[in-house]
Amino acid sequence: MLHVLTHNILPVFAMLALGFVMGRMKTASIDEARAVNRIAFLVLQPPLIFMLLTGLDLGAIHWGALGLYALCEVIGFTLAFLLARHVLGCDLAEAWLLGMAVVFVNTLLYIWPIATLIYGEAGAMPITAIVALDASVSFAFFIISSELIAGKGDLSGTFRRMARNPVLGTILLSIALNLASVPIPEPIQTAARFAGAGAAPMMLFAMGVVLSSHSIRPGPTIAAISAAKLLGLPLLVAAAFAIGAPDSDWRQLFLMASAGPAGAMSFSLALLYGVKTDNIAPVIVWTSVLSLLSLAWLA
Numbered sequence: 669m670l671h672v673l674t675h676n677i678l679p680v681f682a683m684l685a686l687g688f689v690m691g692r693m694k695t696a697s698i699d700e701a702r703a704v705n706r707i708a709f710l711v712l713q714p715p716l717i718f719m720l721l722t723g724l725d726l727g728a729i730h731w732g733a734l735g736l737y738a739l740c741e742v743i744g745f746t747l748a749f750l751l752a753r754h755v756l757g758c759d760l761a762e763a764w765l766l767g768m769a770v771v772f773v774n775t776l777l778y779i780w781p782i783a784t785l786i787y788g789e790a791g792a793m794p795i796t797a798i799v800a801l802d803a804s805v806s807f808a809f810f811i812i813s814s815e816l817i818a819g820k821g822d823l824s825g826t827f828r829r830m831a832r833n834p835v836l837g838t839i840l841l842s843i844a845l846n847l848a849s850v851p852i853p854e855p856i857q858t859a860a861r862f863a864g865a866g867a868a869p870m871m872l873f874a875m876g877v878v879l880s881s882h883s884i885r886p887g888p889t890i891a892a893i894s895a896a897k898l899l900g901l902p903l904l905v906a907a908a909f910a911i912g913a914p915d916s917d918w919r920q921l922f923l924m925a926s927a928g929p930a931g932a933m934s935f936s937l938a939l940l941y942g943v944k945t946d947n948i949a950p951v952i953v954w955t956s957v958l959s960l961l962s963l964a965w966l967a
Contacts, residue, residue: 683869687876701877708870714838716864717803721842729797733918740904741771748896756889761817761943769930770897775799777868779928794921818941882949890950897955902927927962929955
């Protein structure tokens with residue numbers, strides 16, 4: 669457990685911590701972090717998603733287990749959104765992204781690199797399947813829904829922005845190429861790997877800088893959403909697999925994924941669409957710190 673924590677988890681967490689420290693020391697500014705986040709989100713993340721989705725072996729996925737995990741995400745999001753909106757009194761956009769933070773775990777930027785370090789690419793296949801699900805279905809859903817909420821009824825403007833969104837375009841293109849079994853030329857793969865490698869550290873660093881400007885004092889909303897993320901979702905996944913797939917060999921890694929910190933993507937979307945981050949930011953900080961030991965134990 670200690671070796672996993674020091675050799676696999678903390679090196680990835682270090683980029684978030686570095687951004688947080690540099691932000692507190694005023695070495696990196698919020699404006700610089702927002703610019704870094706935008707470039708990483710819109711320029712470097714698409715190649716990362718492209719390589720993931722075009723290279724995914726669809727035949728190796730345990731679709732029943734993945735479907736069960738997806739059902740847990742739907743239930744968890746619905747409950748978290750209702751909690752944030754109707755019990756904690758958050759506005760629609762903030763409650764929507766807080767619900768996303770509970771179920772959209774930081775798999776792409778955090779859990780996936782850690783799992784690959786520990787188990788190798790083949791052994792981390794369950795995490796890769798969740799990343800593919802979140803990158804192709806969940807992420808697209810939250811981008812589109814956030815656009816619709818931010819658009820406030822301006823459907824034509826919303827659809828124009830979605831049509832120009834490189835992440836959505838990459839998701840659709842990658843899925844189409846995979847289903848059609850189109851081979852990806854080696855130079856394109858090399859370029860995508862080179863660019864995509866920078867997405868996770870840059871976004872984690874930028875998130876740390878922006879998070880450093882927020883108070884992380886755990887008020888009722890922060891405590892409730894953090895608890896829903898760190899306890900509620902793992903318990904939901906554990907119960908679902910105990911009932912629906914008790915013998916699945918993907919169960920343990922799915923449980924590890926569900927216990928990860930709240931996703932950076934909810935924070936990135938909040939920055940992109942001008943949604944208040946006073947609660948989203950501390951949720952990510954607290955869940956990132958508190959999940960260190962639980963991830964090391966589950967891994």
